[in-house]
Amino acid sequence: MNDSNRKRYRLLTGPDDAAFCQRVSDALDGGYVLYGDPVMVLEDGQRVVGQAICLPGDHPGANERDETGRD
8 A cells, every 4th residue: 555545544453362463563664653542342252452553744642742741
């Protein structure tokens, strides 16, 4: 997928396994950055995880500071 076709924001989801971790790692290697905390839910006794990612220039809070002055 070339840069013009890449989504600025993605939410990766799936079972909590090595394949999911590899998908996140591949996205990071491809230039995405983590956005927010990962999530985990139980669905029919199976852990399902999710991680939001976005392109660095499109990070929703990239140019904002929180109330403490930290990025």
